[in-house]
Amino acid sequence: MRVAGASFMAVILLLIAFSVVTGREFHLEGDEVIGTINHYVVREGDSLIELARSFGLGFNEITDANPGVDPFVPKTGSTLRLPLSWILPAVHRAEGIVINLAEMRLYCFPSGAPGVVVTFPIGIGDEGRETPVGSYTVTAKQKSPSWIVPMSIRRERPDLPARVPPGPDNPLGSHVLRLSGGSILIHGTNKPWGVGRKASHGCIRLYPEDISELFRLTPKGMRVVIMREPVKIGLKGTRVFIEVHGGEEVDYGKEALRLVMIRGLLPRIDPAKFFRALREKSGMPEDISL
Numbered sequence: 001m002r003v004a005g006a007s008f009m010a011v012i013l014l015l016i017a018f019s020v021v022t023g024r025e026f027h028l029e030g031d032e033v034i035g036t037i038n039h040y041v042v043r044e045g046d047s048l049i050e051l052a053r054s055f056g057l058g059f060n061e062i063t064d065a066n067p068g069v070d071p072f073v074p075k076t077g078s079t080l081r082l083p084l085s086w087i088l089p090a091v092h093r094a095e096g097i098v099i100n101l102a103e104m105r106l107y108c109f110p111s112g113a114p115g116v117v118v119t120f121p122i123g124i125g126d127e128g129r130e131t132p133v134g135s136y137t138v139t140a141k142q143k144s145p146s147w148i149v150p151m152s153i154r155r156e157r158p159d160l161p162a163r164v165p166p167g168p169d170n171p172l173g174s175h176v177l178r179l180s181g182g183s184i185l186i187h188g189t190n191k192p193w194g195v196g197r198k199a200s201h202g203c204i205r206l207y208p209e210d211i212s213e214l215f216r217l218t219p220k221g222m223r224v225v226i227m228r229e230p231v232k233i234g235l236k237g238t239r240v241f242i243e244v245h246g247g248e249e250v251d252y253g254k255e256a257l258r259l260v261m262i263r264g265l266l267p268r269i270d271p272a273k274f275f276r277a278l279r280e281k282s283g284m285p286e287d288i289s290l
Helices: 002-022 048-054 059-065 151-156 208-217 252-262 271-280
Strands: 025-027 033-035 038-041 079-082 085-087 096-100 105-109 116-121 134-143 175-179 185-187 198-200 223-227 231-236 239-244
Touching (some): 033 231, 085 231, 085 239, 105 208, 185 208
Antiparallel strands (some): 025 116, 038 079, 105 116, 134 223
Protein backbone atom coordinates (compact mmCIF):
# COMPACT_ATOMS: atom_id res chain seq x y z
CA MET A 1 0.00 0.00 0.00
CA ARG A 2 2.87 2.33 0.73
CA VAL A 3 4.26 1.81 -2.77
CA ALA A 4 0.84 2.30 -4.33
CA GLY A 5 0.30 5.44 -2.26
CA ALA A 6 3.70 6.81 -3.22
CA SER A 7 3.01 6.08 -6.89
CA PHE A 8 -0.36 7.77 -6.64
CA MET A 9 1.20 10.88 -5.09
CA ALA A 10 3.89 10.92 -7.76
CA VAL A 11 1.23 10.89 -10.45
CA ILE A 12 -0.69 13.68 -8.74
CA LEU A 13 2.45 15.82 -8.41
CA LEU A 14 3.30 15.19 -12.06
CA LEU A 15 -0.17 16.26 -13.16
CA ILE A 16 0.01 19.39 -11.02
CA ALA A 17 3.41 20.30 -12.45
CA PHE A 18 2.17 19.67 -15.97
CA SER A 19 -0.92 21.85 -15.45
CA VAL A 20 1.28 24.69 -14.24
CA VAL A 21 3.54 24.43 -17.27
CA THR A 22 0.74 24.27 -19.81
CA GLY A 23 -1.76 26.59 -18.12
CA ARG A 24 -2.85 29.43 -20.39
CA GLU A 25 -5.49 31.11 -18.23
CA PHE A 26 -4.23 33.92 -16.04
CA HIS A 27 -5.88 36.08 -13.39
CA LEU A 28 -4.59 39.61 -13.75
CA GLU A 29 -3.57 41.43 -10.59
CA GLY A 30 -2.20 44.68 -11.96
CA ASP A 31 0.93 43.34 -13.62
CA GLU A 32 1.31 43.56 -17.41
CA VAL A 33 3.57 40.49 -17.59
CA ILE A 34 1.93 37.08 -17.25
CA GLY A 35 3.36 33.59 -16.85
CA THR A 36 6.92 32.42 -16.19
CA ILE A 37 9.87 31.18 -18.22
CA ASN A 38 10.34 27.44 -17.66
CA HIS A 39 12.91 24.86 -18.75
CA TYR A 40 12.78 21.37 -20.22
CA VAL A 41 15.47 18.70 -20.61
CA VAL A 42 15.34 17.12 -24.07
CA ARG A 43 14.60 13.40 -24.22
CA GLU A 44 15.46 11.04 -27.04
CA GLY A 45 12.96 11.38 -29.87
CA ASP A 46 11.80 14.89 -28.94
CA SER A 47 11.32 17.58 -31.56
CA LEU A 48 10.57 21.25 -31.05
CA ILE A 49 7.41 20.93 -33.15
CA GLU A 50 5.90 18.38 -30.76
CA LEU A 51 7.21 20.10 -27.64
CA ALA A 52 5.76 23.43 -28.74
CA ARG A 53 2.30 21.92 -29.01
CA SER A 54 2.67 20.00 -25.73
CA PHE A 55 3.41 23.21 -23.83
CA GLY A 56 0.91 25.46 -25.61
CA LEU A 57 3.50 27.32 -27.71
CA GLY A 58 3.83 28.11 -31.38
CA PHE A 59 6.76 26.85 -33.43
CA ASN A 60 8.06 30.42 -33.73
CA GLU A 61 8.09 30.92 -29.95
CA ILE A 62 10.08 27.83 -29.06
CA THR A 63 12.64 28.30 -31.86
CA ASP A 64 13.15 32.01 -31.12
CA ALA A 65 13.71 31.19 -27.46
CA ASN A 66 16.27 28.50 -28.33
CA PRO A 67 18.45 29.84 -31.18
CA GLY A 68 20.90 27.35 -32.65
CA VAL A 69 18.89 24.30 -31.55
CA ASP A 70 17.97 21.85 -34.31
CA PRO A 71 14.15 21.97 -34.28
CA PHE A 72 13.82 18.42 -35.60
CA VAL A 73 16.62 16.64 -33.73
CA PRO A 74 17.51 18.65 -30.60
CA LYS A 75 20.41 17.24 -28.61
CA THR A 76 19.27 14.71 -26.02
CA GLY A 77 19.98 15.98 -22.51
CA SER A 78 20.20 19.64 -23.52
CA THR A 79 18.05 22.18 -21.71
CA LEU A 80 15.48 24.22 -23.58
CA ARG A 81 13.86 27.46 -22.52
CA LEU A 82 10.07 27.36 -22.58
CA PRO A 83 8.85 30.94 -23.16
CA LEU A 84 5.63 30.61 -21.18
CA SER A 85 5.55 34.30 -20.30
CA TRP A 86 4.16 37.24 -22.25
CA ILE A 87 3.63 40.98 -22.00
CA LEU A 88 -0.03 41.81 -22.52
CA PRO A 89 -0.81 43.74 -25.72
CA ALA A 90 -1.21 47.49 -25.37
CA VAL A 91 -4.91 47.76 -26.19
CA HIS A 92 -8.17 48.04 -24.26
CA ARG A 93 -8.63 44.78 -22.34
CA ALA A 94 -12.14 44.99 -20.88
CA GLU A 95 -13.27 42.05 -22.99
CA GLY A 96 -12.76 40.65 -26.46
CA ILE A 97 -10.02 39.06 -28.53
CA VAL A 98 -6.68 40.68 -29.30
CA ILE A 99 -4.42 39.10 -31.94
CA ASN A 100 -0.81 40.21 -32.29
CA LEU A 101 0.46 39.07 -35.68
CA ALA A 102 4.07 39.94 -34.84
CA GLU A 103 4.19 37.33 -32.07
CA MET A 104 1.59 34.97 -33.58
CA ARG A 105 -0.46 34.86 -30.40
CA LEU A 106 -4.10 35.42 -29.48
CA TYR A 107 -5.34 36.88 -26.19
CA CYS A 108 -8.95 36.38 -25.14
CA PHE A 109 -10.48 38.51 -22.38
CA PRO A 110 -13.73 36.58 -21.77
CA SER A 111 -17.06 38.30 -21.28
CA GLY A 112 -18.26 38.25 -17.70
CA ALA A 113 -14.81 37.36 -16.33
CA PRO A 114 -13.08 40.62 -15.48
CA GLY A 115 -9.38 40.27 -14.75
CA VAL A 116 -9.00 37.00 -16.69
CA VAL A 117 -7.03 36.43 -19.89
CA VAL A 118 -6.65 33.20 -21.85
CA THR A 119 -3.91 33.03 -24.48
CA PHE A 120 -3.21 30.71 -27.43
CA PRO A 121 -0.54 30.43 -30.14
CA ILE A 122 -1.72 30.90 -33.72
CA GLY A 123 -0.71 30.47 -37.34
CA ILE A 124 -1.24 33.43 -39.69
CA GLY A 125 -1.17 34.43 -43.35
CA ASP A 126 1.89 33.73 -45.47
CA GLU A 127 3.85 36.43 -47.32
CA GLY A 128 1.67 37.91 -50.03
CA ARG A 129 -1.41 36.62 -48.18
CA GLU A 130 -0.95 38.54 -44.96
CA THR A 131 -3.67 38.52 -42.33
CA PRO A 132 -5.11 42.06 -42.36
CA VAL A 133 -5.00 44.24 -39.27
CA GLY A 134 -8.15 45.98 -38.11
CA SER A 135 -11.11 45.88 -35.77
CA TYR A 136 -13.78 43.22 -36.31
CA THR A 137 -16.62 41.40 -34.59
CA VAL A 138 -17.51 37.72 -34.47
CA THR A 139 -20.49 37.37 -36.82
CA ALA A 140 -21.02 33.61 -36.75
CA LYS A 141 -19.87 30.42 -34.98
CA GLN A 142 -19.95 26.94 -36.46
CA LYS A 143 -19.03 23.44 -35.34
CA SER A 144 -17.93 20.80 -37.86
CA PRO A 145 -17.81 23.29 -40.74
CA SER A 146 -17.56 22.48 -44.41
CA TRP A 147 -14.87 24.32 -46.33
CA ILE A 148 -16.14 26.15 -49.40
CA VAL A 149 -12.88 26.41 -51.32
CA PRO A 150 -12.30 29.99 -52.58
CA MET A 151 -11.72 30.37 -56.30
CA SER A 152 -8.32 31.93 -55.63
CA ILE A 153 -7.20 28.70 -53.97
CA ARG A 154 -8.83 26.47 -56.59
CA ARG A 155 -6.87 28.28 -59.29
CA GLU A 156 -3.68 27.34 -57.43
CA ARG A 157 -4.93 23.85 -56.58
CA PRO A 158 -7.27 22.68 -59.37
CA ASP A 159 -7.29 19.21 -57.80
CA LEU A 160 -9.36 20.53 -54.88
CA PRO A 161 -13.15 20.08 -54.90
CA ALA A 162 -15.50 23.04 -54.58
CA ARG A 163 -16.50 21.87 -51.11
CA VAL A 164 -14.63 19.84 -48.48
CA PRO A 165 -16.96 18.21 -45.93
CA PRO A 166 -16.20 18.02 -42.19
CA GLY A 167 -13.58 15.51 -41.24
CA PRO A 168 -9.82 14.94 -40.98
CA ASP A 169 -9.13 16.35 -44.45
CA ASN A 170 -10.87 19.65 -43.72
CA PRO A 171 -8.30 22.44 -43.14
CA LEU A 172 -10.82 24.42 -41.05
CA GLY A 173 -10.71 21.81 -38.31
CA SER A 174 -13.56 21.29 -35.89
CA HIS A 175 -14.71 24.88 -35.19
CA VAL A 176 -14.88 28.22 -37.00
CA LEU A 177 -15.38 31.81 -35.87
CA ARG A 178 -16.37 34.08 -38.77
CA LEU A 179 -15.41 37.73 -38.56
CA SER A 180 -17.03 40.83 -40.01
CA GLY A 181 -15.58 41.75 -43.38
CA GLY A 182 -16.30 38.32 -44.77
CA SER A 183 -12.80 37.12 -45.61
CA ILE A 184 -11.23 36.39 -42.21
CA LEU A 185 -11.82 33.24 -40.19
CA ILE A 186 -10.45 32.01 -36.89
CA HIS A 187 -10.47 28.23 -37.07
CA GLY A 188 -8.80 24.96 -36.17
CA THR A 189 -6.54 23.04 -38.48
CA ASN A 190 -5.69 19.57 -39.74
CA LYS A 191 -2.04 20.67 -39.96
CA PRO A 192 -1.09 21.60 -36.38
CA TRP A 193 2.58 22.04 -37.31
CA GLY A 194 1.50 25.28 -39.04
CA VAL A 195 0.73 26.96 -35.69
CA GLY A 196 3.48 29.49 -35.01
CA ARG A 197 4.20 29.88 -38.72
CA LYS A 198 3.13 32.06 -41.62
CA ALA A 199 1.37 29.32 -43.51
CA SER A 200 -2.27 30.24 -44.20
CA HIS A 201 -4.04 32.20 -46.93
CA GLY A 202 -4.81 34.93 -44.40
CA CYS A 203 -6.96 33.16 -41.83
CA ILE A 204 -5.94 32.51 -38.24
CA ARG A 205 -5.29 28.90 -37.19
CA LEU A 206 -5.27 27.34 -33.73
CA TYR A 207 -4.32 23.91 -32.48
CA PRO A 208 -7.29 21.50 -32.55
CA GLU A 209 -7.42 21.40 -28.74
CA ASP A 210 -7.33 25.21 -28.53
CA ILE A 211 -10.02 26.17 -31.04
CA SER A 212 -12.69 24.28 -29.09
CA GLU A 213 -11.76 26.21 -25.94
CA LEU A 214 -11.74 29.57 -27.74
CA PHE A 215 -15.08 28.68 -29.36
CA ARG A 216 -16.55 28.13 -25.89
CA LEU A 217 -15.21 31.46 -24.60
CA THR A 218 -16.30 33.56 -27.57
CA PRO A 219 -19.90 34.77 -27.95
CA LYS A 220 -21.29 36.03 -31.22
CA GLY A 221 -20.69 39.78 -31.43
CA MET A 222 -17.41 39.74 -29.48
CA ARG A 223 -14.90 42.37 -30.53
CA VAL A 224 -11.71 41.18 -32.26
CA VAL A 225 -8.70 43.45 -32.74
CA ILE A 226 -5.95 42.26 -35.08
CA MET A 227 -2.74 44.24 -34.69
CA ARG A 228 0.96 44.07 -35.43
CA GLU A 229 3.02 44.93 -32.32
CA PRO A 230 6.63 43.69 -32.66
CA VAL A 231 7.79 45.54 -29.53
CA LYS A 232 5.93 45.48 -26.22
CA ILE A 233 6.76 47.22 -22.95
CA GLY A 234 5.24 46.11 -19.65
CA LEU A 235 5.58 46.41 -15.88
CA LYS A 236 5.75 43.60 -13.35
CA GLY A 237 5.80 45.11 -9.90
CA THR A 238 8.48 47.79 -10.08
CA ARG A 239 10.42 46.09 -12.89
CA VAL A 240 10.32 47.11 -16.56
CA PHE A 241 10.19 44.42 -19.25
CA ILE A 242 10.51 44.48 -23.03
CA GLU A 243 9.42 41.80 -25.51
CA VAL A 244 10.84 41.96 -29.04
CA HIS A 245 9.71 39.85 -32.02
CA GLY A 246 11.86 39.73 -35.15
CA GLY A 247 10.89 39.50 -38.79
CA GLU A 248 9.04 42.81 -39.05
CA GLU A 249 9.84 45.80 -41.25
CA VAL A 250 10.21 48.32 -38.44
CA ASP A 251 12.93 50.40 -36.83
CA TYR A 252 13.08 48.42 -33.60
CA GLY A 253 15.22 50.90 -31.71
CA LYS A 254 13.02 53.83 -32.62
CA GLU A 255 9.82 51.96 -31.78
CA ALA A 256 11.13 50.69 -28.43
CA LEU A 257 12.36 54.14 -27.44
CA ARG A 258 9.00 55.65 -28.41
CA LEU A 259 7.13 53.22 -26.14
CA VAL A 260 9.51 53.82 -23.25
CA MET A 261 9.26 57.61 -23.63
CA ILE A 262 5.45 57.59 -23.87
CA ARG A 263 5.24 55.84 -20.51
CA GLY A 264 7.95 57.91 -18.86
CA LEU A 265 10.09 54.85 -18.14
CA LEU A 266 13.40 56.02 -19.57
CA PRO A 267 14.98 56.86 -16.17
CA ARG A 268 14.28 53.28 -15.04
CA ILE A 269 15.94 51.56 -18.03
CA ASP A 270 19.38 49.96 -18.10
CA PRO A 271 20.77 50.90 -21.57
CA ALA A 272 22.92 47.76 -21.86
CA LYS A 273 19.96 45.46 -21.14
CA PHE A 274 17.73 47.53 -23.43
CA PHE A 275 20.01 47.25 -26.47
CA ARG A 276 20.81 43.59 -25.80
CA ALA A 277 17.10 42.74 -25.86
CA LEU A 278 16.69 44.64 -29.13
CA ARG A 279 19.65 42.80 -30.62
CA GLU A 280 18.62 39.30 -29.52
CA LYS A 281 14.87 39.51 -30.30
CA SER A 282 14.17 36.47 -28.14
CA GLY A 283 10.40 36.91 -28.26
CA MET A 284 10.32 36.63 -24.44
CA PRO A 285 9.82 39.34 -21.79
CA GLU A 286 13.30 40.58 -20.83
CA ASP A 287 13.95 42.59 -17.65
CA ILE A 288 15.59 45.87 -18.71
CA SER A 289 15.33 47.63 -15.36
CA LEU A 290 18.24 49.44 -13.74
